[in-house]
Amino acid sequence: MNTQDELKIRDMEILFQPFHSRKLDTPTRIVLPAMTRGFSPGGVPTDEVATYYQRRAKHEVGLIITEGTFIDEPSASPSSNYPNFFGGAPLRGWKKVLEAVHTTDCKIAPQLWHVGMARPFKGENLPNPELPPIGPSGIDVNTLQQTTDPMSAAKIEEVIDAFARAAADAKRLGFDGVEIHGAHGYLIDQFFWKETNKRMDEYGGDLVGRTRFASRIIHAVRKAVGSQFPIIFRFSQWKTGHYDAKLARTPVELEDFLTPLTEAGVDIFDCSTRRFWEPEFEGSRLNLAGWTKKLTGKPAISVGSVGLNREFTNVFDGGPEAEAASIDPLVERMQAGEFDLIAVGRALLADAEWAQKVHHSREKEIRQFTKEALQSLS
Secondary structure, rough: OOOHHHHHHHHHHHHHOOOEEOOEEOOOOOOEOOOOOOOOOHHHHHHHHEEEEEEEEOOOOOOOEEEEEEEEEEEOOOOOOOOOOHHHHHHHHHHHHHHOOOOOEEEEEEEEOOOOHHOOOOOOOOOOOOOOOOOOOOOOOOOOOOOOOOHHHHHHHHHHHHHHHHHHHHHHHOOOOOEEEEEEEOOHHHHHHOOOOOOOOOOOOOOOOOHHHHHHHHHHHHHHHHHOOOOEEEEEEEOEEEEEOOOOHHHHHHHHHHHHHHHOOEEEEEOOOOOOOOOOOOOOOOHHHHHHHHHHOOEEEEEEOOEEEOOHHHHOOOOOOOEEEEHHHHHHHOOOOOOOEEOOOOHHHHOOHHHHHHHHHHHHHHOOOOHHHHHHOO
């Protein structure tokens, strides 16, 4: 091994050093992010789901954030094949997942989710098909047209309580934290975004006013789990189908947005971007996670096409398949302390041993992200 190779391996160690914070420690800096798989018939995670997560935990992933799991509100989910996080059978299934992951030193947190107006009115495997979707102003997140009534004050309270109960169950089962899904145009994000939140009450108005629903959820979760249980909050600028959307167009606006969430009790921000190397604002190379850490002082998770030279959507849109790409730019940013943890999605989906292979200079053995590689999702 030449000196250059030795230096590269030494630099890469930043990814495999333990992460320590006031409430959460992980054995490495690599995170498996939430990725919906639809392998939980009737909302119940199977033994195969436990095996799927355990395989990645065994190969140097430090933190697993589960696929989105639905809170106990009847219109939360768009498919009965997606897992619930309430009720006896689903929670027993998640207990098996937890126990499988905890045979390693990897940590795991469920992602708590409600899709809001992204739920269709009808469709195959739609739970409670007689119920309409719900959202702050009843505006469809795809068409941006109002298709149902705005959420009532009573329904808002019901949803807040459901998030808190799910978080309490996560702590009771022995999970290492929870993540609240506030990104990608789903329910909480529909309150954030001015295009889908036209309310004139305390949950609408300016950007800070539109954070009140999320802040109350975070506060309720904190009350349910106590002061020492980690709360991770995922947010994004972009929305599914609206990739150019922005909640905050300047660092000042981003600080205005993040401050109420921080004060409500967020411990770690999961900052969802499509390409980790892209700067969030002009005049600085910092990405969304970098700015979030700078403005809040909280640890931040970055994400976005790690280990791939193209976005994953190319695989499904008929374009060139994503190929392995150098992680040197990622390593350099983490050495600079721009963010604390890095979520690796599609690369880990295609190859459960991706982290370990990268760590031990076995890049040539990495299973590439292709349609064929994803068929089993094993």
